[in-house]
Amino acid sequence: MAAPGVPLDQVLQGDCLDLLPQLPAASVDLVFADPPYNLQLRQELWRPNNTRVEAVTDAWDQFPDLAACDQFTQEWLGACRRVLQRSGTLWVIGSYHNIYRVGSILMDLGFWILNDVVWVKTNPMPNSRGVRFTHAHQTLLWAQREEGAPYTFDHHAMKSLNEGLQMRSDWQLPVCSGRERLRLAGVKAHSTQKPEALLYRVLLASSSPGQIVLDPPFGTGTTGVAARRLGRHWIGIEREATYVALARRRLAREPAPTLPPAALASLNPRALPRIPFGALLEHGLERPGATLYFGPQGKTSARVLADGSLQAGRRRGSIHQIACALRRATGGTCGTTATRAHAASSPSTGCARSCASAATRASLRRAPRPPEAHSPQGGRGI
Numbered sequence: 001m002a003a004p005g006v007p008l009d010q011v012l013q014g015d016c017l018d019l020l021p022q023l024p025a026a027s028v029d030l031v032f033a034d035p036p037y038n039l040q041l042r043q044e045l046w047r048p049n050n051t052r053v054e055a056v057t058d059a060w061d062q063f064p065d066l067a068a069c070d071q072f073t074q075e076w077l078g079a080c081r082r083v084l085q086r087s088g089t090l091w092v093i094g095s096y097h098n099i100y101r102v103g104s105i106l107m108d109l110g111f112w113i114l115n116d117v118v119w120v121k122t123n124p125m126p127n128s129r130g131v132r133f134t135h136a137h138q139t140l141l142w143a144q145r146e147e148g149a150p151y152t153f154d155h156h157a158m159k160s161l162n163e164g165l166q167m168r169s170d171w172q173l174p175v176c177s178g179r180e181r182l183r184l185a186g187v188k189a190h191s192t193q194k195p196e197a198l199l200y201r202v203l204l205a206s207s208s209p210g211q212i213v214l215d216p217p218f219g220t221g222t223t224g225v226a227a228r229r230l231g232r233h234w235i236g237i238e239r240e241a242t243y244v245a246l247a248r249r250r251l252a253r254e255p256a257p258t259l260p261p262a263a264l265a266s267l268n269p270r271a272l273p274r275i276p277f278g279a280l281l282e283h284g285l286e287r288p289g290a291t292l293y294f295g296p297q298g299k300t301s302a303r304v305l306a307d308g309s310l311q312a313g314r315r316r317g318s319i320h321q322i323a324c325a326l327r328r329a330t331g332g333t334c335g336t337t338a339t340r341a342h343a344a345s346s347p348s349t350g351c352a353r354s355c356a357s358a359a360t361r362a363s364l365r366r367a368p369r370p371p372e373a374h375s376p377q378g379g380r381g382i
């Protein structure tokens with residue numbers, strides 16, 4: 001439920017340093033910011049074929065000096081912290097020109113960095129002068145308002161988006177081009193329009209349907225487009241009238257999501273109800289005497305007894321105990337990958353949970369020798 005006075009789904013025209021203080025405190029769930037880079041380009045860039053490189057030379061990207069840019073960063077970041085909920089998080093995207101200074105300032109302000117993500121551009125602009133490496137990535141910092149507060153991270157959505165594998169912090173995505181790139185009289189309408197795929201991933205990962213996402217330098221409104229697609233509310237602040245008009249037009253064209261909020265949220269397997277194994281017998285879904293198969297190839301098996309326990313050789317015990325024992329007997333450990341692994345819910349779960357889920361699924365499948373599909377993701381490396 002939005003606090004009173006929150007201008008939902010609107011582009012506000014003006015300076016973010018003036019408008020952010022007008023939003024109620026603790027009123028938004030997520031901030032995505034793509035602030036000026038302070039590129040400090042000293043000369044025009046030309047390609048060997050005499051075409052001019054469309055670089056970021058806009059007035060909005062220029063500051064008299066680094067101190068002025070730092071001052072601006074401190075002010076807008078501080079203002080964003082005020083409007084964020086305690087559980088809120090903030091993303092800032094930048095390049096080597098600004099991101100280190102932004103990172104230092106946001107830490108000084110009390111934000112707690114959760115990740116830095118590298119957006120690897122699959123089609124970067126070539127470095128035609130050949131005097132440096134091609135600049136093929138940008139960095140995103142993801143920070144929470146308060147260290148230790150609960151925050152939204154949809155691990156399951158990210159895994160699902162990544163074909164069942166845990167999402168890594170290096171994202172390979174193309175730069176904004178083609179039909180998605182807004183143009184005015186054939187020329188790029190905004191020099192730094194971000195790809196919708198990038199914002200889609202950011203919002204899917206770190207917000208939930210119905211939450212409020214704020215983008216203080218809104219530009220052409222890419223964040224609003226992703227928010228609308230995903231059933232989130234959005235607020236954009238942008239100073240330049242041309243971009244405000246472009247963003248408003250773009251968002252008016254973006255259809256409302258057709259899925260209900262529940263279908264926009266991802267399925268968390270841990271939130272599913274857990275059924276005691278014995279209940280399957282009571283309800284005739286499993287029969288005493290049935291055989292369950294375990295292990296990657298289904299090489300080990302156990303017999304279902306009438307009281308819901310299992311027998312494997314001379315060993316008798318609960319489905320959890322037998323699943324663990326069989327796993328250990330074949331050289332595995334209980335807590336890492338589940339016997340019947342099914343994209344194990346968490347590599348760090350203890351024996352009870354992983355065995356329970358492994359065994360329960362084994363019983364539900366019953367088909368002998370199902371293929372193993374476990375997640376290769378390991379523990380908490382740096």
Ligand SMILES: C[S@@+](CC[C@H](N)C(=O)[O-])C[C@H]1O[C@@H](n2cnc3c(N)ncnc32)[C@H](O)[C@@H]1O
Pocket residue numbers: 014015016017034035036037060190192193194195216217218219220221222223237238239240243
């Ligand atoms: C890097 S661009 C954002 C591009 C945007 N993410 C997109 O996909 O179109 C930065 C934007 O900040 C805006 N801007 C710069 N200073 C501002 C200020 N003080 N208040 C509001 N907007 C500002 C600029 O006009 C520019 O559109």
